[in-house]
Amino acid sequence: MFDFLDSGQYDLLGAFWVTVQLTLYSAAGSLIWGIVLAGMRVSPVPLLRGFGTAYVNLVRNTPLTVLIIGCSLGLSQTLDISLGGSTFKETGFRLAVLGLVAYTGTFVCEALRSGINTVPVGQAEAARALGLSFFQVLTLIVLPQAFRAVVAPLANVLIALTKNTTVAAAIGVAEAALLMKEMVENEAQALFAVFGVFALGFVLLTLPTGLLLGWVAKRVAVKR
Amino acid sequence: MTSVLYDTPGPRAKARNWIYSGIFVVAFGLVAWWALSLMGEKNQLDADKWTPFVTDGQIWTTFLIPGLLETLKAGAIAMVIAIPLGALLGIGRLSDHAWVRVPVGAVVEFFRAIPVLMLMLFGSALFVQFSTVSSDVRPLYAVITGLVLYNAAVIAEIVRAGVLSLPSGQTDAAKAIGMRKGQTMVYVLVPQAVTAMLPALVSQLVVILKDTALGGSLLGLGELLSMNRQISANYSNTIATLVVIALIYIAVNFALTTFASWLEGRLRKSTKGSGAVVGAGDAAAPAAVPTGGGGA
Numbered sequence: 001m002f003d004f005l006d007s008g009q010y011d012l013l014g015a016f017w018v019t020v021q022l023t024l025y026s027a028a029g030s031l032i033w034g035i036v037l038a039g040m041r042v043s044p045v046p047l048l049r050g051f052g053t054a055y056v057n058l059v060r061n062t063p064l065t066v067l068i069i070g071c072s073l074g075l076s077q078t079l080d081i082s083l084g085g086s087t088f089k090e091t092g093f094r095l096a097v098l099g100l101v102a103y104t105g106t107f108v109c110e111a112l113r114s115g116i117n118t119v120p121v122g123q124a125e126a127a128r129a130l131g132l133s134f135f136q137v138l139t140l141i142v143l144p145q146a147f148r149a150v151v152a153p154l155a156n157v158l159i160a161l162t163k164n165t166t167v168a169a170a171i172g173v174a175e176a177a178l179l180m181k182e183m184v185e186n187e188a189q190a191l192f193a194v195f196g197v198f199a200l201g202f203v204l205l206t207l208p209t210g211l212l213l214g215w216v217a218k219r220v221a222v223k224r
Numbered sequence: 225m226t227s228v229l230y231d232t233p234g235p236r237a238k239a240r241n242w243i244y245s246g247i248f249v250v251a252f253g254l255v256a257w258w259a260l261s262l263m264g265e266k267n268q269l270d271a272d273k274w275t276p277f278v279t280d281g282q283i284w285t286t287f288l289i290p291g292l293l294e295t296l297k298a299g300a301i302a303m304v305i306a307i308p309l310g311a312l313l314g315i316g317r318l319s320d321h322a323w324v325r326v327p328v329g330a331v332v333e334f335f336r337a338i339p340v341l342m343l344m345l346f347g348s349a350l351f352v353q354f355s356t357v358s359s360d361v362r363p364l365y366a367v368i369t370g371l372v373l374y375n376a377a378v379i380a381e382i383v384r385a386g387v388l389s390l391p392s393g394q395t396d397a398a399k400a401i402g403m404r405k406g407q408t409m410v411y412v413l414v415p416q417a418v419t420a421m422l423p424a425l426v427s428q429l430v431v432i433l434k435d436t437a438l439g440g441s442l443l444g445l446g447e448l449l450s451m452n453r454q455i456s457a458n459y460s461n462t463i464a465t466l467v468v469i470a471l472i473y474i475a476v477n478f479a480l481t482t483f484a485s486w487l488e489g490r491l492r493k494s495t496k497g498s499g500a501v502v503g504a505g506d507a508a509a510p511a512a513v514p515t516g517g518g519g520a
Contacts, residue, residue, distance in 0.1 A: 041520040044230045045243040061430070061477035062470050064435035066449055070466045073452070078462045081264050103324070116228060124228045134230065142228055161299065163339040170441040177341050181442065191353060195346045203337045 004187045004194065015179040016201050022096060022165040023174060023205075027158055034108025041113055056106045064167050068099035072171040077214035089174070096168035100161065107157045115150035116142065120224075148220040155213030159206045176201060263463065273461035277468050287455050291448035292472060296312075298447060299433040300363060302371035306432075307425070309372065310379025315409060317384050328380075335377035341438050344370030348443055367439035371432055378431075382424045382502055386417035388499040421502040423488035430477045430484075437473075448472060 004010065040052035059067070063105035072095050075081045083098065085091035115130045119142050127141045187194055235240060235511070263269050268472035276283050347369030351357045357365050390413060398408040440450030452469055456462045491501050 012241075018336070042227070042229055042447075043244075044227075044233055045241045045244045045248070047248055051248070057478065057481075058474055061434075061474045061481065063434035063449065063473055065434075065437035065441055066466065066470050066473060069449065069452070070470070073456075074466055075459055076461045078268060079266055081262075119228050121228050128231075138229065166339040166341040167438065169341065170438070171396060177339065177345065177442075181345050184345055188349065188353060191349050195349075198342055199334070199338050202339060202342070203334070206337045 002190070002193055002197075004183065004190055005197070010179060010183060012197070012201075015174060015176045016205075017164050017200075018093070018173065018175040019162075019201075020205070021171070022093070022100065022168055023158075023162045025097045026100035026104060026161055026165065029097060030104035030108050030157075030161065033101055033105035035114060037105055037109035038112035038116070041109060042116055052109070056109055056133060059103060060106045062109075064099065064103045064164055065105050065170055068096055068167055068171055071099045088172075092168075092171050092173045096165075096171060096173045100164060100168075104157060104161050104164070104195035107160070108154065111150050111157055112146070114153065115146035118149045138200040145222050148222050151220060152217035155210060155217065159210055160212070162205050163202065163207070175194045210212065257425060268461070268463045273459065273464045276459050276461070283455060283459070283479070287451040288448070288472065290466070291446065291451040294364075294445065295433060295436045295447040296476075298310050298367050298371070298436045298439065298445065299429060301431055302368045302375060302432050305368070306372045306375040307378055309376040311363060311383050311414075312351075313376060313380035314383025314387070315414070317380060318387055320405065331445050332380045335373050336381070338374070340370050340374040341442065342370075343373045344439060344486055346370070347373070363439055363443040366443055367436060367445050368441075371435060374435075375428060375432055378428060379425070382421050382428070386424075386500075386502045387423035389502055390416055390419055391500070416500070420500045421489060423484045423491065424502045426484035426487060430480050433477060433480075434473070475492045 037052050037056065040048040041056070043049060043052075072092070075098075076091055076095055082091045083094040085094050113137065123141055123145065124137050128135045132140065155197065165175060168175055169178040169181065176198060180194065183194045184191055230237075257331045260269065267273075313328055313332055316324050317332060319325045319328070348362065348366035350369070351362050351365050361506050377441070387409075394412055394416065395408055398412045403411065436447050437449040439445035440447040444450070448469055452462070455465045459465070488501055
């Protein structure tokens with residue numbers, strides 16, 4: 001039943017490796033972009049707040065598929081932006097990462113912002129009353145509490161991102177979902193086995209992440 | 225206006241904010257200028273690429289509106305099937321009997337861990353092999369199957385969180401007047417949980433609508449996004465079409481999001497209910513909270 005694994009015809013590990021790489025690059029990118037966006041949304045400058053709010057609301061309500069296909073058809077094919085990728089494969093991968101970062105950054109931003117909102121205003125007032133400067137209030141009082149509150153929501157964003165990397169199949173990035181599409185067409189007799197293998201792969205990717213970060217979140221949570 | 229991070233700005237802070245605003249406007253302007261000039265170079269700003277959306281009614285009647293209807297149809301059917309199924313799974317997970325609770329929990333966790341696209345691909349192959357569904361409606365069936373399997377699991381978690389969010393006094397009171405477990409669930413807990421989770425359900429509809437776009441690009445469903453191929457084949461205006469399609473998605477989903485948060489505010493304020501509301505973000509569950517990641 002599982003002979004399709006031995007045939008050597010399908011590079012299962014390779015496909016999942018691409019999925020993992022997409023996840024890692026996009027996670028790093030969305031963390032940075034999310035921090036920038038969150039910084040804008042909580043900043044005292046109204047214009048920056050406005051831009052942050054508009055970006056988050058627009059991008060969050062656009063399907064990820066539209067963003068990734070937009071990157072492929074719009075940026076790459078129409079405007080000839082290849083992001084420094086020399087081959088079709090390389091460009092597709094980078095465009096997919098770009099789309100994922102643009103999309104996931106909004107969720108990272110919202111998670112971080114909700115973390116800052118969990119810090120009671122009294123904490124900052126007390127810190128100011130002690131004579132701490134803005135920078136000290138931020139780095140010593142607010143951010144440490146905020147980051148500890150957002151481990152669990154960020155873990156959820158990371159898990160969703162892992163699953164969302166499958167959308168890259170829409171622009172032909174050779175990751176797990178694209179291989180699965182090919183395999184369910186060729187190996188029709190072993191449909192359930194094929195699905196089981198890919199499902200197992202994703203359970204193995206997402207379950208440990210959730211358990212580990214859930215444990216971390218519990219350990220670092222601020223008890224109020 | 226007191227925030228955790230800053231006080232109400234004084235004169236110096238105001239002046240500084242103006243400088244930051246200025247820097248931002250210049251930076252944003254440069255990026256916009258670069259993007260627009262690049263589009264101009266490739267003739268993407270030409271009037272004839274954008275005017276069809278205003279002047280040519282056919283682009284709407286032949287492509288965009290049928291596409292949007294297909295998207296809404298797939299989303300609505302998936303929601304209608306997934307809610308009862310999810311409610312059953314959610315209540316099953318709260319069962320006192322381990323032989324119900326454990327398998328249902330396993331099913332819910334399994335389908336929540338699998339990307340919805342894989343469930344759609346699986347559904348499609350399933351219909352090819354084990355049914356006589358004709359090939360022109362197969363994409364719709366496959367997309368709905370994937371959406372139902374995934375979202376029933378997500379809704380199960382929402383229902384569970386909804387029931388758990390109710391004050392325990394509700395169960396105690398029901399027991400005190402002699403209700404059995406089943407009666408407590410049916411007459412006391414579920415009706416209140418339904419109100420509590422309405423906002424989360426409406427937000428979930430946004431996730432479902434967004435996920436239908438996967439069906440268009442990988443399974444050949446004739447939904448809104450898939451119309452970009454046909455429109456740009458006729459008018460060769462890829463970017464304009466994608467922008468318009470994205471705006472339609474944003475308008476529909478933004479309306480739903482606004483409705484959800486309006487509903488949430490209303491339910492929180494109302495004094496009749498228990499006051500418990502399962503918000504979009506707090507379907508308090510250990511693993512992936514669906515709306516926390518937003519689906520695809």
